Amino acid sequence: MEPAQKERTPFSDIDGLTASMSEMVLAALTEMGRHPEIRRVRRTGVDALRPALGARLLDAGSGSGEVARKLAAEVGPRGEVIALDHSAAITAAAVSRHDGSNVRYVVGDVGDLDLPDDCVDGVWCERVLQHVDDADRAIGELCRVTRPGGRLCLIDTDWDSLAFDGMPPRLWDTVARYVNRHFTPPQRDMGRTLRRRLVAAGLSGLTATPVTCLFGSPDSAAVVLPMVNPRVPADSWHAPLGLRDEWLACVEAAGARGDFLAVLTIWVVAGTVPDGLAPLGGISPR
Numbered sequence: 001m002e003p004a005q006k007e008r009t010p011f012s013d014i015d016g017l018t019a020s021m022s023e024m025v026l027a028a029l030t031e032m033g034r035h036p037e038i039r040r041v042r043r044t045g046v047d048a049l050r051p052a053l054g055a056r057l058l059d060a061g062s063g064s065g066e067v068a069r070k071l072a073a074e075v076g077p078r079g080e081v082i083a084l085d086h087s088a089a090i091t092a093a094a095v096s097r098h099d100g101s102n103v104r105y106v107v108g109d110v111g112d113l114d115l116p117d118d119c120v121d122g123v124w125c126e127r128v129l130q131h132v133d134d135a136d137r138a139i140g141e142l143c144r145v146t147r148p149g150g151r152l153c154l155i156d157t158d159w160d161s162l163a164f165d166g167m168p169p170r171l172w173d174t175v176a177r178y179v180n181r182h183f184t185p186p187q188r189d190m191g192r193t194l195r196r197r198l199v200a201a202g203l204s205g206l207t208a209t210p211v212t213c214l215f216g217s218p219d220s221a222a223v224v225l226p227m228v229n230p231r232v233p234a235d236s237w238h239a240p241l242g243l244r245d246e247w248l249a250c251v252e253a254a255g256a257r258g259d260f261l262a263v264l265t266i267w268v269v270a271g272t273v274p275d276g277l278a279p280l281g282g283i284s285p286r
């Protein structure tokens with residue numbers, strides 16, 4: 001399959017990574033799923049989606065399939081979850097973790113879904129749209145496949161909200177120039193723009209919840225923030241080695257003093273697909 005993204009992040013083209021990087025990405029997703037702050041984001045998402053028993057859901061950009069399997073438990077044995085991801089490698093990994101629940105794993109592009117109109121009751125799409133070129137087109141596709149009255153729950157990061165304490169601010173300003181180019185996606189504002197995108201797509205009953213994740217130690221932060229994770233290979237920084245080392249030393253020192261702090265807001269935005277939704281540009285009519 002042709003990559004759907006022109007601007008690459010590791011998550012936008014997992015199949016294009018080396019085997020060891022791809023394994024690292026999978027391990028990172030698994031670790032993130034266990035992090036209490038990501039769990040808090042997901043609980044907020046489930047409350048916003050309100051999955052009903054017997055519902056058919058789509059998890060678009062499902063990664064390791066962990067959330068799809070949790071959603072399958074929510075919809076029960078008469079429900080179903082389609083776990084769709086662009087990466088064949090991550091889909092194979094998700095299949096290998098299958099637990100017998102009602103999840104069907106498929107490879108596909110959220111911007112061009114090979115699914116009929118109105119075929120699901122709800123959609124979950126977590127930390128995916130920041131990696132795609134045309135998020136509005138993808139949202140149009142998610143609306144198209146959702147029946148009228150069904151719900152969309154979109155979860156995404158606002159990378160501009162990332163802030164630290166305990167480190168020299170000027171050093172972070174310099175480091176951020178590299179980080180913003182190589183670790184965070186071009187759509188840095190995806191989280192906070194989700195609500196506006198759903199307004200434009202014509203959804204009703206919108207809820208938008210900013211969940212500010214707090215990381216009180218470098219170890220806790222490293223699970224979600226690659227720029228404080230010393231295990232991320234030095235060459236993926238594309239920054240002067242001395243700068244990376246100085247930054248990571250400051251992170252470690254702040255951790256040792258006990259005054260390290262990082263915050264990042266992840267948005268949970270949900271809405272209901274109304275009857276007779278007008279198609280968005282480039283999307284085939286319902």
Ligand SMILES: C[S@@+](CC[C@H](N)C(=O)[O-])C[C@H]1O[C@@H](n2cnc3c(N)ncnc32)[C@H](O)[C@@H]1O
Pocket residue numbers: 004011012013014029033060061062063064067084085086087090108109110111125126127128131132
């Ligand atoms: C940061 S991961 C999030 C995975 C999962 N939603 C989670 O929260 O654990 C982003 C996922 O989106 C997938 N992805 C990226 N672009 C995609 C696209 N155009 N269509 C479908 N999936 C895509 C990636 O392969 C990756 O698994």
